[in-house]
Amino acid sequence: MTAATAEAEPATPLTPPAAEHKPKRNVLPYLLLAPGVLWLIVFFLVPIITAVSASVQTGSIDEGFTLTWRWANYSDMFSLYNSEIVHSVIYSVTCTVLCLLLGYPLAYFIAFRGGRWKNLLMALVIAPAFTSFLIRTIAWETILADHGPVTRVLMDLRLTNVMAHMGLLTNDHQLLNSPFSVIFGMVYNFLPFTVLPLYTSLEKIDPRLHEAGADLYCSAYRTWRYVTWPLSLPGVIAGTLLTFIPAVGDYVNAYMLGSPNTMVIGQVIENQALRTELGYPIASAMGVVLTAGTLIIVLGYVKKAGTEDLL
Amino acid sequence: MSTFDAVGDLRLQGLTKRFGSFTAVDGLDLTIAQGSFFALLGASGCGKTTTLRMVSGLEAPTAGRIYLGDAEVTDTKPYKRPVNTVFQNYALFPHLDIFENVAFGLRRRGVKDVKKQVEDMLTLVELGHLARRKPAQLSGGQQQRVAVARALINQPQVLLLDEPLGALDLKLRRQMQIELKHIQTEVGLTFVHVTHDQEEAMTMADTIAVMNAGRIEQMGSPEELYENPATTFVANFLGQSNLVAGTVAGRDGDTVTVESHGRRMSLPAARCRAESGAAIIGVRPEKVHLAADGAQIPAGRNVLDGGVVTDASFIGVSTQYLVKMPWGQELAVFEQNSGQEIHRPGSEVSLHWEPGQTFGLDGGQDIDAGAETDEEAAS
Numbered sequence: 001m002t003a004a005t006a007e008a009e010p011a012t013p014l015t016p017p018a019a020e021h022k023p024k025r026n027v028l029p030y031l032l033l034a035p036g037v038l039w040l041i042v043f044f045l046v047p048i049i050t051a052v053s054a055s056v057q058t059g060s061i062d063e064g065f066t067l068t069w070r071w072a073n074y075s076d077m078f079s080l081y082n083s084e085i086v087h088s089v090i091y092s093v094t095c096t097v098l099c100l101l102l103g104y105p106l107a108y109f110i111a112f113r114g115g116r117w118k119n120l121l122m123a124l125v126i127a128p129a130f131t132s133f134l135i136r137t138i139a140w141e142t143i144l145a146d147h148g149p150v151t152r153v154l155m156d157l158r159l160t161n162v163m164a165h166m167g168l169l170t171n172d173h174q175l176l177n178s179p180f181s182v183i184f185g186m187v188y189n190f191l192p193f194t195v196l197p198l199y200t201s202l203e204k205i206d207p208r209l210h211e212a213g214a215d216l217y218c219s220a221y222r223t224w225r226y227v228t229w230p231l232s233l234p235g236v237i238a239g240t241l242l243t244f245i246p247a248v249g250d251y252v253n254a255y256m257l258g259s260p261n262t263m264v265i266g267q268v269i270e271n272q273a274l275r276t277e278l279g280y281p282i283a284s285a286m287g288v289v290l291t292a293g294t295l296i297i298v299l300g301y302v303k304k305a306g307t308e309d310l311l
Numbered sequence: 312m313s314t315f316d317a318v319g320d321l322r323l324q325g326l327t328k329r330f331g332s333f334t335a336v337d338g339l340d341l342t343i344a345q346g347s348f349f350a351l352l353g354a355s356g357c358g359k360t361t362t363l364r365m366v367s368g369l370e371a372p373t374a375g376r377i378y379l380g381d382a383e384v385t386d387t388k389p390y391k392r393p394v395n396t397v398f399q400n401y402a403l404f405p406h407l408d409i410f411e412n413v414a415f416g417l418r419r420r421g422v423k424d425v426k427k428q429v430e431d432m433l434t435l436v437e438l439g440h441l442a443r444r445k446p447a448q449l450s451g452g453q454q455q456r457v458a459v460a461r462a463l464i465n466q467p468q469v470l471l472l473d474e475p476l477g478a479l480d481l482k483l484r485r486q487m488q489i490e491l492k493h494i495q496t497e498v499g500l501t502f503v504h505v506t507h508d509q510e511e512a513m514t515m516a517d518t519i520a521v522m523n524a525g526r527i528e529q530m531g532s533p534e535e536l537y538e539n540p541a542t543t544f545v546a547n548f549l550g551q552s553n554l555v556a557g558t559v560a561g562r563d564g565d566t567v568t569v570e571s572h573g574r575r576m577s578l579p580a581a582r583c584r585a586e587s588g589a590a591i592i593g594v595r596p597e598k599v600h601l602a603a604d605g606a607q608i609p610a611g612r613n614v615l616d617g618g619v620v621t622d623a624s625f626i627g628v629s630t631q632y633l634v635k636m637p638w639g640q641e642l643a644v645f646e647q648n649s650g651q652e653i654h655r656p657g658s659e660v661s662l663h664w665e666p667g668q669t670f671g672l673d674g675g676q677d678i679d680a681g682a683e684t685d686e687e688a689a690s
Contacts, residue, residue, distance in 0.1 A: 211369050212402035214389040216416040216465070222390075226419070230406045 048291075054284035060277045073285045081268050081286070088265040088290075091179070091254070092247035095186040099194040099243045100236065102187070107198035107235075108228075112207060125195050133189060137256045140185050144175040144257070151175050170261060177259035185253035190246065194239040201235025202228070237305050241298060248294055265290050319380025320345050321366065321469050321501060326375035328361050335361040337525035339375070343469075343503060343518075348495050350504045350516035354548070354681075358525040359505045360399075363471050366503065367396045379468055395462035396471040400478060401454050403446035409433070409457050410442040416465040432464045435494065452483045459491065463498065472504040476511065488514050509549050513537070521545050523681070537595075539582055539670055546593050546672065548681035553642040554593045555615070556678060559585055569671060572638050576613040578669035589674020596643040598668040601632065604659035613669060616661040618642070620654045634660060 059065035110121045154160050164172040168180035213223030251266025269286050272279030326339040336358040343349045351359040364370035368389030377385045403412050414425045433439045436456040476484045492515045495502045506512050512519050513533040520530040529541040540546035557571030567583045569592050602608050618634035632644040
């Protein structure tokens with residue numbers, strides 16, 4: 001045994017170092033990047049090019065579409081569906097503002113008064129997301145139904161009259177199929193997206209800064225105005241963006257809780273792309289406008305809010 | 312900067328704060344003279360910060376009253392009190408630059424033209440060149456000075472400092488102590504300084520109140536507290552003391568004799584708080600001298616013989632000894648370096664000192680009170 005190990009390794013002659021020591025290029029980072037880049041090319045870049053190209057084509061499903069650079073698809077789309085575009089913008093902006101108004105106090109309360117219940121309360125905010133978006137929206141269809149308790153109570157209180165007067169309801173005995181129910185559903189569905197980033201930024205604020213505010217002549221409101229609010233701005237911006245971006249393209253709420261009078265861009269795209277023979281280019285044009293429009297609005301908003309470090 | 316309105320003293324009357332069943336501050340009566348530098352000294356949890364927070368209005372007292380001059384402010388909202396705080400962790404506003412942090416109080420009070428005042432204040436704390444930096448870009452010492460400037464600029468009647476130097480390293484702390492004291496002399500405001508660092512309190516304050524368990528143990532000038540501690544807690548917490556238990560053996564005019572472990576020692580009656588019965592005599596380590604066994608000790612001195620040196624640390628200016636006494640107690644002696652020989656561990660020595668340097672405390676107290684809390688707080 002000992003003899004064997006002693007003989008086991010005859011001294012191997014040292015190989016002379018390579019004459020030219022070439023700087024070795026490290027390919028590992030590129031290899032690691034490759035799947036992601038490939039993914040983006042196939043599922044992001046190619047679809048965008050396809051969509052832009054499709055938006056200037058003509059033809060029909062039966063005959064096929066050809067690239068004819070028909071830019072008039074855009075002007076057609078704007079003139080045919082301007083009310084849907086207006087709806088999308090109004091609903092999503094309203095939804096974002098309402099989510100902020102409802103979500104800020106909620107996030108503030110959980111962050112500063114939640115104590116040991118903080119995590120549980122945040123879990124409750126997110127909990128509805130464990131049920132399908134679709135099912136929750138269908139549930140609201142039932143809750144807001146014509147002869148349901150909500151409608152009846154609001155009618156008894158004559159509130160439906162007021163709401164109809166404000167243009168929120170199509171008529172004063174129905175909550176569904178109205179701008180009210182569409183925005184209501186959107187706010188319900190997107191609220192957690194506002195609360196989550198708001199909570200994160202509020203929770204990071206040192207409560208001692210509130211004491212410093214109180215010490216330096218700030219009432220509770222002024223402490224919020226001059227200390228808490230500016231410090232929570234990153235959360236406000238992130239929260240409103242996370243709400244606005246999906247809200248502007250959302251059509252499930254308009255589809256389930258609305259009526260033909262509350263159509264939004266998403267519904268037009270769906271109808272044109274899937275249900276109309278000639279609609280494919282129009283749908284594409286709409287998609288391009290929606291994407292580009294959202295991007296412009298978001299960039300303008302972030303620039304205005306002055307926190308470029310978000311992007 | 313020295314034109315602050317004469318407003319009078321800060322007075323606390325029977326101030327009490329309870330958190331559930333825990334009494335943090337227990338019936339505090341205190342008058343802090345206008346323009347003084349006052350230190351509340353105590354270990355963590357003694358109620359000193361709670362006292363400060365009640366003065367600033369951030370904590371509502373359970374009972375008692377707070378007066379500023381003749382005006383009662385007990386129920387005044389914090390933002391309406393002419394009192395400002397330098398917070399322990401500074402609590403600078405991270406979204407505002409240094410200029411705006413300092414201008415914050417002025418702006419909230421609707422002062423229109425703040426530029427001159429803020430610049431003057433930043434000059435006072437030597438931060439004029441950093442006005443446009445954000446707090447996060449400053450060092451600890453600089454942030455601390457911003458916190459002082461932010462509070463001072465409002466010309467409060469009382470400036471409260473809540474362990475403002477706790478987060479700084481030792482060297483910076485010493486430097487800031489001197490600077491703060493300097494600023495206080497310059498602006499002439501009442502400073503109330505909360506700290507657990509006895510050296511800090513002694514360096515900076517005119518008057519120190521030593522707090523323990525929600526009460527004030529003793530109040531006075533640093534010299535008074537050091538030379539004539541009223542309780543074993545103060546004797547141990549403020550510097551180091553050798554405390555030896557005994558009984559009052561007699562009184563002769565201005566001199567009290569105390570018998571302790573079979574030795575008779577005398578002390579001035581004025582410095583003895585025990586009339587009769589059990590007493591504790593104390594002497595500061597730097598007042599004590601060592602004599603080798605059998606050496607001549609001058610007459611008329613207090614002597615404790617039969618000690619054995621257990622530890623001798625030579626630190627240059629002095630040598631610090633620990634001497635074990637026959638009854639098991641270890642006493643400390645700081646002997647100044649005047650060229651004499653060092654007593655090696657194991658050598659037998661006698662301790663002797665001037666009777667006039669002795670203080671007497673009431674017997675029946677915990678002889679170690681305050682000795683350990685100091686170390687805990689410091690660590």
